[in-house]
Amino acid sequence: MSTNKSYKTREEILVKGREAIGIPFKQIDQTNRLTTGKGAIGSVMEESWFGYNINNEANPDFSSAGVELKVTPYKSTRNGLRAKERLVCNIINYMEEYKTTFQTSSFWKKCNTMLLMFYEHKENLSKGDFTIDEVVLFSFPKEDFLIIEKDWEIIVGKIKNGKAHELSERDTLYLGACTKGATAASVRQQPFSDISAKQRAFSLKESYMTYLLNKYILGNEADERIIKNPSLLKEQSFEEIIVSKISQHFGKTQQQLLAEFELKTSAKNVNELLLARMLGIKGRLSSTEEFQKANIILKTIRVNSDDSITESMSFPAFNFQKIVTENWEDCDFKNMLEQMKFLFVIFRYNNINELIFDNILFWNIPEPDLDEIRTVWERTVAILKQGVQLKTIGKRTYNNFPKSSENRVAHVRPHARNSQDTLTLPDGRQMPKQCFWLNNTYIREQLQKNFSPK
DNA sequence: GCATGATCATGC
DNA sequence: GCATGATCATGC
Numbered sequence: 001m002s003t004n005k006s007y008k009t010r011e012e013i014l015v016k017g018r019e020a021i022g023i024p025f026k027q028i029d030q031t032n033r034l035t036t037g038k039g040a041i042g043s044v045m046e047e048s049w050f051g052y053n054i055n056n057e058a059n060p061d062f063s064s065a066g067v068e069l070k071v072t073p074y075k076s077t078r079n080g081l082r083a084k085e086r087l088v089c090n091i092i093n094y095m096e097e098y099k100t101t102f103q104t105s106s107f108w109k110k111c112n113t114m115l116l117m118f119y120e121h122k123e124n125l126s127k128g129d130f131t132i133d134e135v136v137l138f139s140f141p142k143e144d145f146l147i148i149e150k151d152w153e154i155i156v157g158k159i160k161n162g163k164a165h166e167l168s169e170r171d172t173l174y175l176g177a178c179t180k181g182a183t184a185a186s187v188r189q190q191p192f193s194d195i196s197a198k199q200r201a202f203s204l205k206e207s208y209m210t211y212l213l214n215k216y217i218l219g220n221e222a223d224e225r226i227i228k229n230p231s232l233l234k235e236q237s238f239e240e241i242i243v244s245k246i247s248q249h250f251g252k253t254q255q256q257l258l259a260e261f262e263l264k265t266s267a268k269n270v271n272e273l274l275l276a277r278m279l280g281i282k283g284r285l286s287s288t289e290e291f292q293k294a295n296i297i298l299k300t301i302r303v304n305s306d307d308s309i310t311e312s313m314s315f316p317a318f319n320f321q322k323i324v325t326e327n328w329e330d331c332d333f334k335n336m337l338e339q340m341k342f343l344f345v346i347f348r349y350n351n352i353n354e355l356i357f358d359n360i361l362f363w364n365i366p367e368p369d370l371d372e373i374r375t376v377w378e379r380t381v382a383i384l385k386q387g388v389q390l391k392t393i394g395k396r397t398y399n400n401f402p403k404s405s406e407n408r409v410a411h412v413r414p415h416a417r418n419s420q421d422t423l424t425l426p427d428g429r430q431m432p433k434q435c436f437w438l439n440n441t442y443i444r445e446q447l448q449k450n451f452s453p454k
Numbered sequence: 455g456c457a458t459g460a461t462c463a464t465g466c
Numbered sequence: 467g468c469a470t471g472a473t474c475a476t477g478c
Contacts, residue, residue: 078469079466269464269471284465300472310456311473396459396476404457411458417468418461432460433469440457 006051008064010113010137017115017135020049025119026128034127041127042071045117058090060110067137068114073121073130074213081218083209084121086169086178089202094190098159102149105156107175107202113139118217134217143225144174144208144293146233151175155202162193167200169338170364173238173294178203206339207295225289226279238290239362246278246360254347254355271300271345274357296341296362301443303348303358309440309447312404317415317433320425324384328374333436337365337373346447361450369442372409376402376436380412387427399431404439413437 007013025034025041030048033040046054046061046069055061060068073084089111102108118134140148151172158167169176180186180201187196214220227233232241249257254270257263261277263270275298276285285291285298303309318333328334341364348358365373379402389400397419401412415435416422422430 272471298471302473312458314471316470394477398459413457414459414461415470416460419459421461421468 007062010065010067013062013065013067013115014135014137016050017117017132020045020117020132021135022131022133024129024131029128041073041119041130042069045069045071045132058106058110060113062115066113068111069117070114071117071119071132072209073119074210074217075121075123081210081213083206083213085209086176086206087204087209088178088180089204091180091199091201092155092159092177094159094164094188094197098156098191102152105152107152111202113137116212116216118213136216138212138216143227143230143233146230147173147238147290148175150233150237152202159190160192162190162195164190164193164197165195166367167197168364168367169203169205170341173290173296173341174205174208176203176205177201205293205295208293211289211293223287223289223292224281224283226281227290238294242279242362243360245280246275249278249357250359252357254357257357269300271347272298275345275360294341295339296343298343298345300345300347301447302355303346303444303447305349305351307444307448309444312411312413312437312440313443314413314415314437315435317423317435320384320423320431320434324381324426326381328377331377333377334370334374337370340364344447359451361447363446363450369409372407373436376407376410376412380436384426388425388429388431390429390431397432401434404437404441408439408445409442410436410438 007016020028025044028048029044031044033043033047036043043054046052050061050069052061057063060066062069068089070087072087074081075084090106093106097106100106114137116136116138117132119130119132121130151174154172155167155175155177158164158171167177169178171177177200179198181199186199188199190197215222227238227241236244252260254274257274258270261274263273263277272285276283279285281288286296290296291298299313301309301313302311315333315336323331323333326332341362344361344363346358346360347355350356383401391398402410404411404413412434414432415437416433419432422432425431
């Protein structure tokens, strides 16, 4: 089956692509592809707009120009425009990928230059009414290229270590290894272990796509970048660079740091402000280009002098009525956890109760622990469906959601402004907003696992 | 003392 | 005004 022969240059491809802007897909579709399931819109553009047969070749769609066609959705949210999903590139052949270098890898061969066609997914419209809104010919800028190369090496490193079955999309920053297959049971062989591994594909993370979208569609100005000189990334990983910039401050008290950076604030996010100063960032750390592209979430952890941790870690409140309509496999919470990379900023109380800046840790949830969270999530949904049991004693109202004592990893607890800050339960009653929390004991366990001598 | 319910402070 | 990250505080 041939790839497209009619478009030989990048310019021709871009011009033809841009001509599609504003035309509803139902007018473009000549082969009734829109009625099919996932990927229907991409198929329409390939067949009916560019006029070539759908293929799954290793070469880019426009092979002579070296351009891969990608049609990708975004959505409008109260936080602005966001990519609706990760951009899935090519399936990883564990048996072959480790034999190449990044430059000769399957991912780079296929996707180093892409024609990105963005369309808005609107909740109340059908696919046929959607239109392409923006088209760009995209090549990776140097600062991203170097991070993506490292990401690829991390993924291939796991294959080489016989750990393809332990791959997770959260291992990396921009280029992820996302699961790909009809069911979670879609597995493949790996070269250095007998354990079969989930089928995965190289993909650009949702957060990375959101950044591209805002840059290209909205024309938003670039945000502050932490690593001003991308060449540094040739020597060290992003995480290593951050640690090397910050480690000189380990051991200082919070008071010393506040004085050193001339910060006067009672804000609960002082530690984020301090970290930003250490990195030479003027604005918020979470607004930097790298943090946005990789969806790095900063969390402060205070460790007591006896190594215990008092507080559990909260997440956004969930909507009772929405969560009961979801399945774990495609629910909001799992999706969020799968996409998050955490930066733990660790402070430790010394024996005279001073708060000492102790360390930082880039962390993500290990796959087996995500399964633990699944049980908590499913119990929560089951309880909501049965009707939560509420018992008021004095000023406090007790419930029967999963407690921290019931699961090693997570529990459910209120997360509201006060007890009047409620949402409607599926049965119509009101209840203070709740969220999933990572247990304080679990956080402690994770810190010990990552910092104990190997 | 700890688990769990309750609430604060900020930024957008 | 609300979401969010962070922290307080009651009562078992």
